[in-house]
Amino acid sequence: MTVEAQAAPVxxxxxxxxxVVHFDDLDALGLLHxxxxxxxxxRAWxxxxxxxxxxxxGDWQAAGDFCNAVKExxxxYEAPVTKPGSYAVHLWLERLGNTGLTYGFRFCSADGAVTYAHGTRVLVRLDAATLRPASWGEEFRTVGRELLRPAG
Known part of the structure; x- marks a missing residue:
């Protein structure tokens, strides 16, 4: 395996x-809190x-698609992280709707082989003035479609 393959897992x-997990991210038991x-x-997203x-x-009016809120x-947690060092977060979209999306994630070893935790998060795009749901922009949707997990 080449150095590049190790540095950029697929x-x-x-x-x-x-x-990166730092020493101060660990709890009193020496586990990632x-x-x-x-x-x-x-941070990965x-x-x-x-x-x-x-x-x-810092400007919610100018934030566009970054003006969103977590709904869920x-x-x-599958296995404890017991030491500081290099890790990775595997990110993808499960669903990309008109005003909301669901993304999946895995907190894993740097090479992606070991999963320590996994989950989903639902976001709703908001209008900065009204804080009501708003549609994702087309540029955001284009990037989002590239991150969609294949069916099956």
């Missing part, structure tokens, strides 16, 4: 985004969207 759908998993998943040209710079979060 998944059959979605994206594998590198993340359960509340840190969603934070790391959020932010990195992926930023890479695609979507950013938030589900996470299942």
């Amino acid at each position: 998944v059959s759908y979605g994206r594998l985004i590198p993340v 359960n509340a840190r998993y969603p934070v790391m998943v959020e 932010s990195a992926l969207w930023h890479e695609q040209g979507f950013t938030f710079e 979060l589900r996470i299942t």
Whole structure:
């Protein structure tokens, strides 16, 4: 296996985004604290969207598709993370609707081979002025379609 293959693992759908677990992410038992998993998943999504040209710079009116809210979060913990170091978050979309989406995630080893936790999160796109559901923009939908998990 080449160094490039190790540095950029391949998944059959979605994206594998590198993340780092720091010593202070661990709890008193030396395990990655359960509340840190969603934070790391959020950071991975932010990195992926930023890479695609979507950013938030503090202005909700200008945020466009970044003006959204979490409707639901589900996470299942499969194995403990017991040390700091390099890991990854595997990200994909399960569903891309008009005003909402469901994404899937796996917190995993850097190569994607070991799953420590997995789950889904439902987001609703909001109009910044009314905080009511609004449609995703076409550019966002185009990128989103590329992240959809294949049926089956």
